[in-house]
Amino acid sequence: MACRIHVAVSAAPFDQAAELAAITAGRTDIGAVVTFTGLCRDEDGRLAALELEHYPGMAEAELGRIAAQAAERWPVQALTIVHRHGRMEPGAPIVLVAAASPHRHAAFAVAEFVMDFLKTHAPFWKKEHGRAGDTGWVAAKDADDDAASRWREAGVEDAGR
Amino acid sequence: MRLVYFAWVRERIGRPEEIVEPPEGVETVSDLLRWLRTRGEEYEHALEHPATIRVALDQTHADHDMPIGGSREIALFPPMTGG
Numbered sequence: 164m165a166c167r168i169h170v171a172v173s174a175a176p177f178d179q180a181a182e183l184a185a186i187t188a189g190r191t192d193i194g195a196v197v198t199f200t201g202l203c204r205d206e207d208g209r210l211a212a213l214e215l216e217h218y219p220g221m222a223e224a225e226l227g228r229i230a231a232q233a234a235e236r237w238p239v240q241a242l243t244i245v246h247r248h249g250r251m252e253p254g255a256p257i258v259l260v261a262a263a264s265p266h267r268h269a270a271f272a273v274a275e276f277v278m279d280f281l282k283t284h285a286p287f288w289k290k291e292h293g294r295a296g297d298t299g300w301v302a303a304k305d306a307d308d309d310a311a312s313r314w315r316e317a318g319v320e321d322a323g324r
Numbered sequence: 325m326r327l328v329y330f331a332w333v334r335e336r337i338g339r340p341e342e343i344v345e346p347p348e349g350v351e352t353v354s355d356l357l358r359w360l361r362t363r364g365e366e367y368e369h370a371l372e373h374p375a376t377i378r379v380a381l382d383q384t385h386a387d388h389d390m391p392i393g394g395s396r397e398i399a400l401f402p403p404m405t406g407g
Binding site for chain 2: 217225259286302
């Protein structure tokens with residue numbers, strides 16, 4: 164299935180409605196669009212801002228590789244991955260994944276697969292800026308590694324659920 | 325070759341990038357990390373747990389046993405935390 168892949172890395176906030184419209188505009192063959200939006204949370208009021216560092220060039224390339232893997236594995240018609248970098252405050256959107264397919268199962272699976280691999284493979288790093296003036300790099304979670312490796316073990320049938 | 329550093333690896337080494345000429349015998353990613361640790365305490369501090377360090381050869385993820393020969397840009401960074 165031909166898949167329209169759109170990947171972007173930018174400091175500017177993204178327009179979720181515009182990204183969705185770009186997927187569905189002029190098409191009548193799409194049956195499901197699943198979107199995931201990752202937001203900057205305030206960590207119970209402790210956090211003033213997050214600073215997202217990225218590896219320019221590789222960040223885009225890696226998101227493209229993840230998208231291509233997803234498109235090869237599931238019947239997905241369109242896949243958009245947008246990730247921001249720079250400083251963002253609690254409530255601000257950080258990442259958007261939108262997957263379109265004829266039926267919902269593939270769209271759900273693709274959105275989850277992309278996020279699991281993005282967490283462990285896309286070269287972005289979060290630094291916390293606390294309200295108390297403290298700063299610190301966010302540590303990677305073992306649970307994220309487990310989530311990504313689960314897709315390697317799962318067959319296409321299992322993963323499509 | 326050009327080395328580029330990110331996040332706390334960059335902060336601990338104290339620079340975002342540099343050009344280096346590794347000596348003869350530095351053939352794999354592991355060799356490179358071992359050699360870099362001999363270059364000063366800032367490198368030792370950044371790379372004290374080599375298994376934690378993630379590496380990309382010309383902007384593609386690489387395992388520590390991979391040869392680095394021919395790479396133009398080698399990136400060292402901590403486990404990723406985007407999304």
